[in-house]
Amino acid sequence: MIATTLVLAAEEGSGSLLLPPFYDVLWSAVCAAIIGYVFWKKVLPVFTRILDERTELIEGGLKRAEVAQEEAAALIEQYRAQLDEARLEAARVREEARAEGQTILAELRAKAAADAERIVQNAHRQIEAERKAAEISLRTDVGTLATDLAARILGESLSEDARAARVVDRFLDELDENLGAPVEAPGADSVRGR
Amino acid sequence: MLFEGTAFELNRIILVRILSTVVLVTLFLVAARRARLVPGRGQNVAELALDFVRVNIAEEIIGKATARRYIPLLTTIFFAVLAMNITGVIPGLNIASSSLIGFPLVMAVIAFVAFIVVGIRSHGALGYLRTTLFPSGVPWPVYIILTPIELISTFILRPATLTIRLLVNMVAGHLLLVLCFAATHFLFFEAAGALKAIGVVTLAAGLAFTLFEIFIAALQAYIFTLLTAVYISISQEAH
Numbered sequence: 001m002i003a004t005t006l007v008l009a010a011e012e013g014s015g016s017l018l019l020p021p022f023y024d025v026l027w028s029a030v031c032a033a034i035i036g037y038v039f040w041k042k043v044l045p046v047f048t049r050i051l052d053e054r055t056e057l058i059e060g061g062l063k064r065a066e067v068a069q070e071e072a073a074a075l076i077e078q079y080r081a082q083l084d085e086a087r088l089e090a091a092r093v094r095e096e097a098r099a100e101g102q103t104i105l106a107e108l109r110a111k112a113a114a115d116a117e118r119i120v121q122n123a124h125r126q127i128e129a130e131r132k133a134a135e136i137s138l139r140t141d142v143g144t145l146a147t148d149l150a151a152r153i154l155g156e157s158l159s160e161d162a163r164a165a166r167v168v169d170r171f172l173d174e175l176d177e178n179l180g181a182p183v184e185a186p187g188a189d190s191v192r193g194r
Numbered sequence: 195m196l197f198e199g200t201a202f203e204l205n206r207i208i209l210v211r212i213l214s215t216v217v218l219v220t221l222f223l224v225a226a227r228r229a230r231l232v233p234g235r236g237q238n239v240a241e242l243a244l245d246f247v248r249v250n251i252a253e254e255i256i257g258k259a260t261a262r263r264y265i266p267l268l269t270t271i272f273f274a275v276l277a278m279n280i281t282g283v284i285p286g287l288n289i290a291s292s293s294l295i296g297f298p299l300v301m302a303v304i305a306f307v308a309f310i311v312v313g314i315r316s317h318g319a320l321g322y323l324r325t326t327l328f329p330s331g332v333p334w335p336v337y338i339i340l341t342p343i344e345l346i347s348t349f350i351l352r353p354a355t356l357t358i359r360l361l362v363n364m365v366a367g368h369l370l371l372v373l374c375f376a377a378t379h380f381l382f383f384e385a386a387g388a389l390k391a392i393g394v395v396t397l398a399a400g401l402a403f404t405l406f407e408i409f410i411a412a413l414q415a416y417i418f419t420l421l422t423a424v425y426i427s428i429s430q431e432a433h
Contacts, residue, residue, distance in 0.1 A: 017295065017361070017365065018295055018358070018361075019295070020294075020295045020296045020299055021203070021296070023202060023203035023204075023208065023296075024207075024208070024294050024295065024296030024297075025296040025299060025300060026202070026296075027202075027204075027208045027211060027212070027296065028211070028296035028297040028299070028300040028301075029300050031211050031212065031214075031215040031274070031278075031297070032270075032274055032297075032300050032301065032304065034215055034219060035215055035218060035219060035270055035273065035274045035277075036266075036267075036270040036274075038219045038222065038223060039222065039266055039269050039270045039273065040266045040270065042222075042223060042226055043222040043223065043225070043226045043244075044244070044265065044266050044269060046226040046229050047226065047229060047240070047241065047244055050229050050230075050231060053231055054231055057231065
């Protein structure tokens with residue numbers, strides 16, 4: 001193989017090294033033309049296009065990222081504003097609630113005071129009514145008691161009906177005259193006046 | 195040889211040249227077809243290679259503003275030269291298909307035409323000749339020396355050096371490898387006794403030169419493309 005190479009080299013070197021045979025130039029030109037055509041028309045346009053596309057993609061990506069970042073910043077600003085607003089709103093609502101609570105408390109207090117007043121007045125009225133009822137019942141009882149007491153003191157003398165009736169009537173008249181005065185007083189007066 | 199005697203003669207170097215063209219074109223067509231916005235592993239490698247030409251050669255030398263127009267040309271030159279060079283170390287091919295003068299010559303002519311066209315486009319035909327042959331800022335008697343030098347260096351030496359640099363690098367690399375491996379073969383199988391041991395040395399040298407040739411293949415492709423970019427840049431700028 002190597003020996004063959006040597007022989008071939010010798011054969012090929014038989015002409016002058018610097019004087020090209022025509023077929024050599026022809027085939028060189030054909031090969032160069034093919035390589036040139038393929039690179040010029042087929043290979044380089046593809047790679048140039050891809051290179052441009054890649055550049056564009058990267059630039060586009062960078063631009064998109066920038067836009068996204070700006071949007072995010074705007075959104076954060078918006079959220080912050082909304083948060084501040086919400087905080088103010090909350091404070092306002094709390095303030096309102098406190099004021100309202102105080103109003104309600106005051107109302108309730110006033111109502112309670114009114115209720116208490118009413119209850120006291122009712123009690124007073126009831127006491128007055130009871131006092132009057134007691135006075136009326138006492139007025140009858142006192143007559144009986146006084147009669148009983150007088151009968152016991154005077155014995156038989158007062159057991160006569162006519163006399164007894166007269167004494168009682170007079171006593172009751174005296175009581176009527178003194179209407180409004182304490183119950184015990186007329187009775188006691190009449191007893192002492194006897 | 196195939197088609198011997200016609201214009202389409204095919205010897206081994208031409209076959210290798212066609213093969214490497216097909217492989218290079220197929221690789222990049224597949225990469226381009228599968229290219230996605232988010233690159234896979236293969237696409238990353240393809241983009242790395244293309245970006246090397248685009249950023250490290252075109253944009254760095256010509257400038258970012260105008261480099262875009264020349265990227266297809268520079269990319270074609272770089273990958274064509276690299277593909278032709280690298281066959282020198284691929285087992286079974288074992289010959290750089292740029293080690294026959296036709297290919298370096300065609301590449302140099304392309305670069306030559308490119309920088310002249312760029313110059314004419316930038317300054318007009320006469321303007322380009324004037325800025326190239328009569329650079330401003332020197333007293334007129336200097337033109338007597340300067341103009342012939344500029345003429346030779348720009349329109350003869352530039353394409354000639356591009357061609358010869360690539361050609362002889364590849365030829366020399368091939369000769370070195372052949373020498374090393376042929377010597378190893380001879381020493382191992384035909385030399386007598388202790389001489390066989392020297393074969394180990396030549397084998398090691400052959401392996402080292404193989405690695406070196408990989409480096410040279412990439413380096414020459416880089417230099418060729420870089421110089422083309424430099425020439426375009428010079429043509430483009432006003433002197």
